[in-house]
Amino acid sequence: MVQTLVCDDAGQFKLLTDRLALCWIHAGRHYERLNPVVPRHAELLNSFTERYWDYYASLQDYRAGPSVELASHLRLEFDKLFSTRTGYVTLDERIALTASKKKELLTVLTVPEVPLHNNASELGARVSARRRDVSLHSRSVRGARSMDIFTTLVQTCKKVGVSAFEYLRDRLHGRSDPPSLAQYIQAAAQTANASP
Secondary structure (H helix, E strand, O other): OOOEEEEOOOHHHOOOOOEEEEOHHHHHHHHHOOOOOOHHHHHHHHHHHHHHHHHHHHHHHHHHOOOHHHHHHHHHHHHHHOOOOOOOHHHHHHHHHHHOOHHHHOHHHOOOOOOOOOHHHHHHHHHHHHHHHHHOOOOOHHHHHHHHHHHHHHHHHHHHOOOHHHHHHHHHHOOOOOOOHHHHHHHHHHHHHHOO
C-alpha cells in the first residue's frame, strides 16, 4: 500500500492512503486563476504569489537538508504567510483555504523524501488522455488494453532513456537477447539513487 500520496485536493484521493500530501503546484494554480480587475488587487496578488513561490523554494531547500529546527521555522513561516490579509476579498479567501490545508501541504516536513508536487506523474498520465482525445476511444476492451500497454511501454522507455522503437523492434524480432524493461528500470533507479 502507498504510505503517502501526493495529489491535488480531489475527493477521490482522500481514503486511498495513510497520509495525503497536497501538490504545491496545484495549490499555486488557484492563485493564478484569480483575475483581478482593480490594479491594486493585481499588485496584491503578484506580491503574495511571489512570497508563495519563495516559500515553496524554501521547502525544496528543506528537502535537500532536513532538520528539526528548520522544520519548526518553516511551520512558523507557513502560519505567517497564510495568515496574510490583503483587503482583496477573493485573494484573502483563497489564502484562508490554503491555510486550512496546512497538514497536507507540510507533509514534507515529516517525510522529506516526499516530493512537493506530482507534475511528473500527471504529465505521464496526460499522454494517455491526449491519445484518447485524438483517437476518440478504442472499439473494444482488447483495443483499449493494447493502447494502454503500448503507451506505457513507450513512456517508460522515454523515462529510462531507451529508444522505444529499438526496444520493441529487438523484442519482436528476438534479436541479441535485449534486457527487459524491468532491468532498464532497475538500472535507472540505481543510477538515480547513486547520484547526489
